[in-house]
Amino acid sequence: MIGSASRQITELHSPRTWCGILAVLAAAAVVVPSLNAFTSPDSFLHVPDYVIPLLGKYLCYALVALAVDLIWGYTGILSLGHGVFFALGGYVMGMYLMLSIGGEGVYKSDLPDFMVFLDWKELPWYWRGFDHFAFALFMAPVIPGLLAFAFGFFAFRSRIKGVYFAIITQAMTYALMLLFFRNATGFGGNNGLTDFKRILGFSLQEPSTKRGLYIVTVLVLFCSYLLCRYIVKSKLGRVLTAIRDAEGRIMFCGYDPLNYKLFAWTLSAVLCGVAGALYVPQVGIINPSEMQPSSSIEMAIWVAVGGRGTLVGALAGAGIVNGAKSWFTVAMPDFWLYFLGFLFIGVTLFMPRGIVGLVGRLFRRGVS
Amino acid sequence: MLKNRKLPFAVSLSLVFNFILWLSAGSPSAAGELETVLRGLADKSRVTIKKTVVKLGELGDPAALPALEALLHKRLRVDAAGRLIIINEEETAGTDAVSGEAVPIDSAALRAPRINNAVRRVLRPAIARLKLNSGDPDVRLAAAKALMKRPSAAILPLLQKTLKKETDTRVRETLSLVVAQIQLQGDDRDRQLEAFSLIGQFGDNRFKSDLEKFLAKNADGAFMETNPEFRQAAAKAIASIEQRQFFKNQIGNLFYGLSLGSILLLAALGLAITFGLMGVINMAHGEMLMLGAYSTYVVQNLVNTYFPELFNWYLAAAIPTAFVVSALVGIALERLVIRHLYGRPLETLLATWGISLVLIQTVRLIFGAQNVQVANPPFLSGGVELFQGVVLPYNRIVIIIFVICVVGLVSMLLLRTPLGLQVRAVTQNRPMASCMGISAGQIDMWTFGLGSGVAGLGGVALSQIGNVGPELGQFYIVDCFMVVVLGGVGKIAGTVAGAMGLGIVNKFLEPVAGAVLGKIAVLIFIILFIQKRPQGIFALKGRTVEN
Numbered sequence: 001m002i003g004s005a006s007r008q009i010t011e012l013h014s015p016r017t018w019c020g021i022l023a024v025l026a027a028a029a030v031v032v033p034s035l036n037a038f039t040s041p042d043s044f045l046h047v048p049d050y051v052i053p054l055l056g057k058y059l060c061y062a063l064v065a066l067a068v069d070l071i072w073g074y075t076g077i078l079s080l081g082h083g084v085f086f087a088l089g090g091y092v093m094g095m096y097l098m099l100s101i102g103g104e105g106v107y108k109s110d111l112p113d114f115m116v117f118l119d120w121k122e123l124p125w126y127w128r129g130f131d132h133f134a135f136a137l138f139m140a141p142v143i144p145g146l147l148a149f150a151f152g153f154f155a156f157r158s159r160i161k162g163v164y165f166a167i168i169t170q171a172m173t174y175a176l177m178l179l180f181f182r183n184a185t186g187f188g189g190n191n192g193l194t195d196f197k198r199i200l201g202f203s204l205q206e207p208s209t210k211r212g213l214y215i216v217t218v219l220v221l222f223c224s225y226l227l228c229r230y231i232v233k234s235k236l237g238r239v240l241t242a243i244r245d246a247e248g249r250i251m252f253c254g255y256d257p258l259n260y261k262l263f264a265w266t267l268s269a270v271l272c273g274v275a276g277a278l279y280v281p282q283v284g285i286i287n288p289s290e291m292q293p294s295s296s297i298e299m300a301i302w303v304a305v306g307g308r309g310t311l312v313g314a315l316a317g318a319g320i321v322n323g324a325k326s327w328f329t330v331a332m333p334d335f336w337l338y339f340l341g342f343l344f345i346g347v348t349l350f351m352p353r354g355i356v357g358l359v360g361r362l363f364r365r366g367v368s
Numbered sequence: 369m370l371k372n373r374k375l376p377f378a379v380s381l382s383l384v385f386n387f388i389l390w391l392s393a394g395s396p397s398a399a400g401e402l403e404t405v406l407r408g409l410a411d412k413s414r415v416t417i418k419k420t421v422v423k424l425g426e427l428g429d430p431a432a433l434p435a436l437e438a439l440l441h442k443r444l445r446v447d448a449a450g451r452l453i454i455i456n457e458e459e460t461a462g463t464d465a466v467s468g469e470a471v472p473i474d475s476a477a478l479r480a481p482r483i484n485n486a487v488r489r490v491l492r493p494a495i496a497r498l499k500l501n502s503g504d505p506d507v508r509l510a511a512a513k514a515l516m517k518r519p520s521a522a523i524l525p526l527l528q529k530t531l532k533k534e535t536d537t538r539v540r541e542t543l544s545l546v547v548a549q550i551q552l553q554g555d556d557r558d559r560q561l562e563a564f565s566l567i568g569q570f571g572d573n574r575f576k577s578d579l580e581k582f583l584a585k586n587a588d589g590a591f592m593e594t595n596p597e598f599r600q601a602a603a604k605a606i607a608s609i610e611q612r613q614f615f616k617n618q619i620g621n622l623f624y625g626l627s628l629g630s631i632l633l634l635a636a637l638g639l640a641i642t643f644g645l646m647g648v649i650n651m652a653h654g655e656m657l658m659l660g661a662y663s664t665y666v667v668q669n670l671v672n673t674y675f676p677e678l679f680n681w682y683l684a685a686a687i688p689t690a691f692v693v694s695a696l697v698g699i700a701l702e703r704l705v706i707r708h709l710y711g712r713p714l715e716t717l718l719a720t721w722g723i724s725l726v727l728i729q730t731v732r733l734i735f736g737a738q739n740v741q742v743a744n745p746p747f748l749s750g751g752v753e754l755f756q757g758v759v760l761p762y763n764r765i766v767i768i769i770f771v772i773c774v775v776g777l778v779s780m781l782l783l784r785t786p787l788g789l790q791v792r793a794v795t796q797n798r799p800m801a802s803c804m805g806i807s808a809g810q811i812d813m814w815t816f817g818l819g820s821g822v823a824g825l826g827g828v829a830l831s832q833i834g835n836v837g838p839e840l841g842q843f844y845i846v847d848c849f850m851v852v853v854l855g856g857v858g859k860i861a862g863t864v865a866g867a868m869g870l871g872i873v874n875k876f877l878e879p880v881a882g883a884v885l886g887k888i889a890v891l892i893f894i895i896l897f898i899q900k901r902p903q904g905i906f907a908l909k910g911r912t913v914e915n
Contacts (some may be wrong), residue, residue, distance in 0.1 A: 001499065018596055072714075078714045078717070111677060112451075131650075151895075154895055154896070154899060155895070155901065158898055158899045160712065160898060163643075163647070163648065163649045163713045163714065163717055164853065166649070166714065166717060167649060167846075167849040167853065168853065168894075168898075170846060170849065171849065171850055171891050171894070172844050172891065175887055175891045176845045176885055176888075177887060178884045178888070179884055179885075181884070182884055210825065293842075293846065294842075296717070297651075297721050300718060301718065334729070334733060335726065336723075337725045337726070337729035337730055338726060340722070340725055341722040341723065341724075341725035341726035341729065342722065343722065344719055344721055344722025344723075344725070345705060345719045345722040345723060345726075345749045346716050347710075347718075347720065348715040348716075348718050348719040348722075349705065349708055349709070350710060352712075352715070
């Protein structure tokens with residue numbers, strides 16, 4: 001049993017690719033944290049403390065890109081609402097972190113500060129249980145998954161697809177953003193959840209905690225990658241691709257696209273929720289602006305830049321676009337939107353297969 | 369020196385004179401009496417001024433109005449001879465308060481009678497009473513409304529007298545309400561009962577607190593008002609007021625819903641047409657609204673700089689400018705980007721999103737990230753008060769009319785012109801239309817220009833009721849998409865129904881559920897609605913697996 005499972009995993013890639021993947025994994029999970037922890041700050045090889053959460057943030061985005069690629073690149077469903085699933089996962093983790101502050105907030109109350117500020121006397125019912133880490137860990141994928149399941153069930157059942165589906169998902173994220181902006185909704189309104197102190201008793205300010213979170217993120221991303229790879233390689237993945245390319249035909253072949261789409265859609269939302277839960281302790285804040293329609297569209301461009309329908313492309317795209325964002329917003333903030341705007345236009349017009357397609361073409365030209 | 373010594377003498381003389389006048393309140397010839405009483409305003413004693421005001425009110429001659437109003441607005445002056453002079457706002461010219469003749473003024477020699485709150489308290493009802501005798505029904509109505517704010521038992525006889533000879537129904541209604549209000553507070557029990565029925569008949573929300581006093585309970589939980597008949601009458605009056613208020617609110621909601629719907633319609637019309645034609649969603653459509661609004665801003669500034677005398681009419685120039693600017697940008701967009709993405713609607717969506725980012729940032733760099741000021745022309749400010757508390761602003765009324773005109777023109781264009789025929793042909797079946805010799809590419813271009821231009825017109829309308837900033841378009845775009853989803857594509861009737869439905873439902877839900885929950889309810893409604901009708905309200909008939 002274990003043997004067959006491990007064989008299935010090893011068969012996902014050729015041995016040569018496996019070597020590459022494991023090398024990258026080792027570099028990310030072992031070398032980078034070691035260079036942060038064990039080298040002296042003056043050393044040429046030293047990785048500064050601020051880089052670790054930054055890399056962790058990119059890895060969370062990469063996980064989101066993976067999820068978007070699964071639903072858009074492979075199943076052909078463009079979602080402009082994945083920011084909601086990401087933010088919901090983040091809020092779930094944020095609720096745990098908020099409650100774990102205990103009485104050390106500004107108002108020295110057992111309630112989170114914003115509730116004291118709103119003059120609330122007790123926790124709302126939907127905050128119950130989030131003081132347990134395990135419960136929050138369980139809810140982080142489940143809540144986005146449930147929302148996605150309900151939404152997807154109604155949308156796919158009435159065969160909404162293409163741009164229709166895209167703009168309805170956008171309306172969903174917009175509506176939820178408005179909901180979370182309200183103070184009365186009970187998630188901190190405008191400011192969201194912030195001022196976290198510790199996770200599982202470890203202070204979030206400590207470099208060691210940051211390293212730990214980073215390593216966990218690397219491992220989760222690795223496992224999620226393997227899961228996605230497994231799915232797209234399987235028969236299920238082929239059906240998904242067939243739905244993307246010719247939904248009508250797959251229906252005439254006797255498949256019901258509803259279940260397949262719903263599976264891919266819900267899984268994608270779950271992955272986003274996990275990414276959000278990993279994101280919040282590293283970045284230290286979650287607020288409704290993560291649900292802005294624009295952040296969800298940006299997620300699509302990560303995948304488009306890297307190359308749709310290639311999981312590696314999604315990972316690379318997330319890294320490249322967010323790296324560019326970090327650089328632009330510091331170096332020339334006025335031109336970041338220009339860059340992003342022209343990236344949207346340029347990639348769709350001239351690079352339909354993204355960077356992976358471009359590299360592949362160059363490589364093939366080099367060979368021939 | 370001489371003057372100064374004389375003045376106290378004159379004052380004391382006039383004081384004595386006035387006092388005598390008070391004692392001998394006979395009725396000599398009306399005009400003469402008015403004149404003599406008016407002189408009292410020139411007195412230095414506030415007590416005398418107050419008494420004079422009361423007396424003037426009792427006389428009820430509208431001729432005293434200018435002087436009293438001038439006193440209230442601090443524009444009354446007294447010259448050395450004790451003559452009352454009303455000066456204009458710039459204090460450059462004056463008129464005699466009694467004769468109305470223009471008099472030269474020398475501001476150094478003028479003294480302003482000083483008034484305090486005690487005087488003001490009698491001044492306002494006195495002015496209102498004089499106005500009630502005015503020949504103009506509008507002035508009488510305004511006066512009656514002013515009295516409603518400060519009813520006092522003292523003027524009851526006067527009101528009843530006025531009420532008897534009043535002919536205008538609006539004034540009658542308001543006056544009888546004032547009477548009822550006074551009677552309600554009085555001691556006469558029979559009159560109170562009368563007042564209940566009157567208030568129930570005509571009254572509005574302002575009377576509720578007065579009526580609720582009759583239903584109040586004391587600390588033991590027993591009614592303060594012992595007579596059950598009174599309690600019933602009060603409760604009945606409250607119920608009928610509430611019912612009327614509810615009805616009024618619904619009318620107000622309906623109007624604001626229509627207003628919101630008409631703006632959404634203008635914003636979504638172009639989107640629906642191009643979506644129907646090409647099957648692509650233009651995410652930069654909201655920015656066409658924004659460009660239209662900024663065109664209005666630029667035109668406003670140009671007119672203000674070069675033709676300030678024509679400023680009231682700058683919208684006449686702004687409307688075509690906004691249309692042309694947005695249409696040109698739309699055409700450029702179609703030629704440069706969308707044309708190359710034909711058949712890939714999802715990529716088009718992303719590319720047009722990129723364009724919208726570029727447009728927003730460009731506008732932000734040129735005009736700044738802050739909102740800019742677009743002024744309403746004078747004839748668009750203000751509004752009609754339909755009922756107490758329900759005001760229909762002129763700009764919203766004009767926008768509704770404007771939208772009706774634009775939608776009429778666009779549907780004429782689509783239904784009655786060769787271009788419209790071709791647009792409809794391409795919308796229904798692109799390959800077949802191409803086979804018939806229609807250049808689908810050209811049609812795409814012109815339609816895109818038209819759709820964007822209409823959105824530009826929407827921008828002009830928006831600039832008149834809201835803020836104009838770089839993110840204007842983003843604010844409306846999601847609602848526009850919902851209109852398209854709800855209304856279906858390629859049918860103007862569907863878009864109209866979708867926009868109006870969304871606007872009205874939104875405004876009716878807002879007071880019940882709050883703006884945000886209302887929006888969410890609308891979204892859930894839309895998702896459920898497209899379960900039943902995935903193609904929108906007015907779907908094109910046909911059977912396809914793929915759309």
